[in-house]
Amino acid sequence: MTRPIILDLTPGAQGMATLLAALQVPDHVRPVLVLFSGRAAEVEVALTHARDLLHRYGLDDVSVCAGCPGPMVQAGDVGHDLPAGQDGLGALHLVRAVRACSADSVSICCSGPLTTLAVALVQAPDMASHLHGVIVNGGAFFVHGDATSVAERNIAADPEAAAVVLAAGVPVTLVPLDCAARLTADAVWMEQLEPMGRVPASVAGRVHAELVAARNGGARGSGVDISLRAAAPLLALLGPGLFSGHLAHVDVECRGEFTRGMTVAHRMGPPGVQPNALVLERMSVEAVRGVLRDLLLGVRE
Template sequence: MTRPIILDLTPDAQGMATLFAAVQAPDHVRPVLVLFSGAAAQVATAITQARDLLRQCGVAGVEVHAGSPGALVATHAPAPVAQGAEGLGAQYLVEAIRACPPDSVTLCCSGPLTTLALALIQAPDVRTHLHGVIVSGGALFSPGDATAVAERNIAADPEAAATVLAMGVPVTLIPLDCTARLNADAVWMEGLAPMGVMPASVAGHVHALLAAARTGGARGSGVDISLRAAAPLLALLSPGIFCGHLAHVDVECHGTFTRGMTVARHIGMGGVQPNALVLERMSVEAGRGVLRELLLAGQGAEA
């Protein structure tokens, strides 16, 4: 069965690589909508790149839009809104979910959950169309990457994450504990060298984006970059390389030092009911291997 998927991506090289990988598995997944959320300039660039990528790969009918800008609760000055994205991200998401049959579509979210939270608030009926929501976010036992205790995607909009977890949708959470070592190191990039043989191709462009991200500008050359953006897609395509457990995940929305912190309570004690499948471990080498093979499969992807 080919499952319809919606990709809510970060507007960076890793997000573009995830999109490119997703279109290489047509027997398993079929993208129906792509969203990008982040800084306006980066989102605008990513949208242009993604539309061109899909066109060159011969994938028709997939809309690409900006996700909802900002957070549900503004804690500082509003971020600039990407052109054409004036609050429409959630509307595009609702329309795409409703267009899919009940219990069919999976959302792969590698950024903040603002757009999904707004869609669920505005149109609770879309829950019946969702087969699952796979989220790269949270930090349970490892340090956070936004604060000492909070992972950046959850910290960017804790209220949105709490809303999604409270809406009764089937959530799979992939925290930092699981993906901390899922990186693009020098050895992995060397395995992608065939992608760069034809720089003008879509594969060559994706390879160049990843290589530039690893160069890191002022950070120095050859810096490993996280591949966490691809973790939700990997969990959907290769669930056997992950292991986890059902839990009730809470999000701290108020603490001065703990805002954005995620806490997982095991079920079976005190009437605790699960609201997520938490993936606590993965075979990093297997995951990087799956992603590498998908990317290499796209070398001749141009239509």
């Protein structure tokens, strides 16, 4: 059965590689909506590239929209820029796309902050019944955070949104830094992807060039490993056997001066503690990298 999926991505090479990989398994998943959230200029570029990519795959019916441009709770009523031509109604587009799918059918893969999904769940709680699951890049439990010493950047960007999603009663899978920190594009993996770049004007060639540029970081020839965490939710959906974890009740710290964005997992056992997430602890890194590599190398021109 082909599962409808929604990709909530951050702009950049990794996000585009994730979208491209998702299009290589039409018998398993089919995107029904693609969202990008981040800086307005970067989102605008990502929207254009994604629409062109989907057009080349004959998927012009798949909506590509900007997600919510900032956190649910905005300090000092600070506004946020939107890409040109965007209405800022990413959550509304998400609700419509989910409601258009049958009950318990659609999976949402979130690579970045959970703002758009949280706003959608607040606006339309009924959409939860249509969700088969939500897979999220988020959290840091036993490792140093990448936003603060205790907080991972996607949760820290909008702790209130993460708390809303975890309290919504939908099946949530968390892919924390503990699990995905080692999922990177290293020199060996990039060398394996070189066949993608043989036709620079192709879809594969463009994505390969973006990955190379991201690794170079603007310094010619100084390739540095870059994170592939953006693809982790999709890969966890496609290859759950490559991951292992445990059920837990996860709380998000929203108020602490030094701990805002911290995730705390309570393992099952104490009376009254009910799980609200599957927390992935480990992945077979080489196998997961291999799946992503093979999907990208299988791109049809």
